[in-house]
Amino acid sequence: MPTIDLNSDLGENAPDRIVGDDAAMLRIVSSANVSCGFHAGTPEGIRATLEAAVANGVTIGAHPGYRDYEGFGRRPVDVESTTLQAHVEYQLGALQALATAVGGRVAYVKPHGALYNAIAHDERQARDVVRAVRAVDPSLVLLCLAGGVALRVAEREGLPTAAEAFADRAYAPDGLLVPRTEPGAVLHDPAAVAARMTRLALEGVVRAVDGSDVAVAADSICVHGDSAGAVAMARATRSALEAAGVAIAPFAGA
Template sequence: MTSIDLNADLGESYGAWTLGDDRSMLELVTSANVACGFHAGDPSGLLATVRQAAAHRVSIGAQVSYPDLRGFGRRALDLPPADLMADVVYQLGALQGLATASGTRVAYLKPHGALYNRVVHDELQAAAVVEAVLAVDATLPIVGLPDSEIGRLAEAEGLRFVPEAFADRGYRSDGSLVPRSEAGAVLHDPDEIGERMLRLAAEGVITAVDGTELPLSAETICVHGDTPGAVRIARTVRDALEASGLTVAPFAVR
């Protein structure tokens, strides 16, 4: 590996409520997973984030979600696949409009929260997301967990699938993320996180919560914008990767 992408979930403030520090994160990441209004983000705030991303030449991804503002998109919803497909098309269209108004474009798609975890194993929900991408723009890569249903279905349909690793999340031995309701789900020590990501990039291995050495292939690393200390974590991860000789660069061109 000579290069890797660093992404963050951004655009998650809503009205008078500020979540995360988008401006500072956009100085560090190479890709921005921008909320599309279903789990977070209001139009004016999203437009500001997209414009800032464009100014920093950061690639923009549509972070699509279940319609769950109250639960921040982290509650599983049993939507019929046809409804989910339409929801994803709607969110993609909204962010594309904001990107066009900012002189840039949506470069990829990444599910958020409960939807992200659901499409790892749920073939019907994963197929609905893939169908939506095919209907809107079949050149868009999809980001997700390695060895997932959405990855398998995306590649079967000729879409590019980009496997992802999480800097600030704990892993189970099967490669899934530790649920946020359990101990060890979210990591906070920037130095520990930086070392974990450096080992991931160099050896393709990460240590699961039970001590298992988990083989993991990733083209992009995520730092959640709402994690406490996210800016310091992102800076530490980027510095560690670059100090090792890796180039931190977007996987998708704007």
């Protein structure tokens, strides 16, 4: 039976900025990428999300980003290596402490937003992130875009890796994500998203915006927690995968 992980970016709510339904998503996904506070969330909210993840048996991942709360971590930042490595290490340490406090542990790392996109093609920043993860805990798995530079850098540095595909994002013909600034970059139709991800899991391809098929070998599928209709898309995707005989299970140890 084929197996794939289903993940979502969570822990990003704040009293003045509610972006997702963590409680509902944690009943659907097998892994949770939990904000480390630099781009979104509050310490108490992040802790509550971690506690709910533990209660639901969901594997915990750290979701560090650029220090850009106002821009939700989605604006490119030109940050020097010493600063970027320290910022990632700081965020991982904070999340590990909160996870330990609620009886859980961090099993993997998935960078957020603009940082995630940067390390898909920028070898210098990819190396900074990889070295930060290795310095904190070399057993942590780095989850990044399938086919991206970060996975190659991590493998070269001896860090365990997992490749990710996106249920709710459009793909360019080169296998990278269509920038959010372009029309149609974010998908919202649960049935269409579920069908795309079922094909991904069974055939290893995703239809790109130009109509071509892009080969994507993924260990995990992400449904962004802050996307419109996120819960419906995640639920439809899980149902479609299971109906097609694909088991949903975390790629990293619980």
